[in-house]
Amino acid sequence: MLETAAFSKRIMPFIGHSLSFGQMQGLVDIVVGYYREKAHAFVTVSVPPQRVHAGVLRLDVLEYRIGALRVIGNQWFSDRVIRQQSGLSSGQVSTLDALQTDLRWLNTNPFRTVDMVYRPGTKPGVTDVDLRVADRLPLYVYGAYDNQLDPTLGRLNWDLGVSWGDAFHLGQTLTYQLQRSVSGRFTGHNASWEIPLTSRDALLVFGNYSVSYPVADQPLSNKGISGQASLRWLHMLPHLALGARFGVDGTVQAGFDWKSTISDQFSAAVPLILANAETNQFVLGFIGSVQDPWGKTEINNQIVYGPPGISAYNKRGWYETIFPNAKPNYAYDRLLLKRALSLPFGLTANTKFGWQGATHNLLYSEQLMIGGMGTVRGYYVNTSFGSRGLMASEEIDTLGFSLGKWIGLNALDDKNTLGAFWDWGDNSQVHPAGIGPRVVTLSSLGTALSSKINRHLNVSVDAGWRLRRAASRGSRGVFCDFNLVAGF
Known part of the structure; x- marks a missing residue:
């Protein structure tokens, strides 16, 4: 590591000259500083007793190794699970970047927080490490109520x-969610299973199944059945320090999706109209962040390729029964950027940008949806779909405040944030898809409230004023979104 032009340039002023004791200490400091710049912080450099011969001064560099590894403070997660997922072992030489990545990986589980504390070892050149764990019962049960369902299914929804x-007791994470509309027109099941494999690798298996009965003009009836089974390999990349002020963290994903969509329309007088298509696609993604002196930019990029002919309904003819001019052998890229920036008076600017590009018209499940929370507020969910699209949002939020403290009700233990937002979205199809506009643009202005009460209740409410008309809503006006989640 020291045989580089950059290091040689730093020690060049000390070469060819006699050195005082102070100058030798300055040389030691340069060597230590260079190791630390390369994220090798656990190092000692000394000048041993010696007889300088032929102008050669010898420095001893001792890089510390991990000695004893203790897990303390854990009540619910076993020592074995914490050690295995930490990636640390006795005798290992580790850099600051590697330790930071190990710590991030340990803290991906939401039921625990782990910190690393370093202690002098019992032997020279050894550093002992304590993994201090603050964990809680690894079980979370919740219920939710919102109006974020498609209007044809009734909008109101509970989970x-x-x-x-x-x-x-292996540190794995299992989840299940039942979703149902108040109207009874939609029932969905979602499940996932995350299995840690090594200290920075995991396997994620997830899927869903749903049955819906969208509103149709009499005497017709609609029924839709959809399902998905997916597999992802997750790998956390090492922390990348770009100088002293910039850094990159992230996780890469690679996997496969199978999706099925069945849509029926029938009546007593009209024969059954059957639409059926299957999606088989490979996914490569990156989820991470870039840190800089002014904040952090979050990145989520997913690149997808869907080859044709893998299964019986994975063909162009079946795709067109679901969406006009859609076909397999497609590729698309979906990018989402988020940025938070601190402003004067405790305000925060939250900026969001989304983009999707595609080679062909896609099925509904792969299209970019705009309308509702997380996209363009003030419009119903699924107001517009597009195989290609752009989204942008800017929201200014206040510093968190407590209404409970204002009225003397400290037991409420609440934290609230008010915001003002502007949302914009534009999507389109690659090829014409029947009647109606090929490009749809939505935009809104509004206010939002986010509240956390007693760590058990989360409330999100927004009111968006539509700046542009949409086919589903023929005039401008206000629409309110809400989402309530209670969990224990």
């Missing part, structure tokens, strides 16, 4: 879910 964060 029940459970998450087991130490499944089978």
